[in-house]
Amino acid sequence: METSKCASNDRMRAALSRVSRELFLTSGRLPRSRWLVRVLAILGVTWIACILSLAIVHALLGPDVKPHDLALTIAAWLGIIGFWSFVAQCAKRLHDQDHRGWWLIGILAFAVLSSMAGVVSLLFWGIFLFWMLRSGTEGPNRFGPPV
Numbered sequence: 001m002e003t004s005k006c007a008s009n010d011r012m013r014a015a016l017s018r019v020s021r022e023l024f025l026t027s028g029r030l031p032r033s034r035w036l037v038r039v040l041a042i043l044g045v046t047w048i049a050c051i052l053s054l055a056i057v058h059a060l061l062g063p064d065v066k067p068h069d070l071a072l073t074i075a076a077w078l079g080i081i082g083f084w085s086f087v088a089q090c091a092k093r094l095h096d097q098d099h100r101g102w103w104l105i106g107i108l109a110f111a112v113l114s115s116m117a118g119v120v121s122l123l124f125w126g127i128f129l130f131w132m133l134r135s136g137t138e139g140p141n142r143f144g145p146p147v
Contacts, residue, residue, distance in 0.1 A: 046082025
């Protein structure tokens, strides 16, 4: 009984390690189809988690208490975690195209500058999706073999 419990714990640790490596580390390559699925899942889960955190804190503290500080803090941390995971997936996507993940800084800077200049954000999203959905390099590159 003790042996199976230990083996179960080892499998759980290995699974959590793999998930955290896949979601939060920037090393490796990521093909288009996996990138799209992961990014949509990350954005959806982050959005739902933020909404639920706001609703749960409001429900627990009641309508008379202002739960906004706690709820917004929780939502902000969830948003930061989701954003980092999004950035990690985008860096892996750039690696698949044989570009460094640091190129993402330029892409995100363009997004900030275009929004400050009042340029329609559709322009940014069009360029961003074009960049992310381009085909990757055939065969191995400096970031490893294709996945």
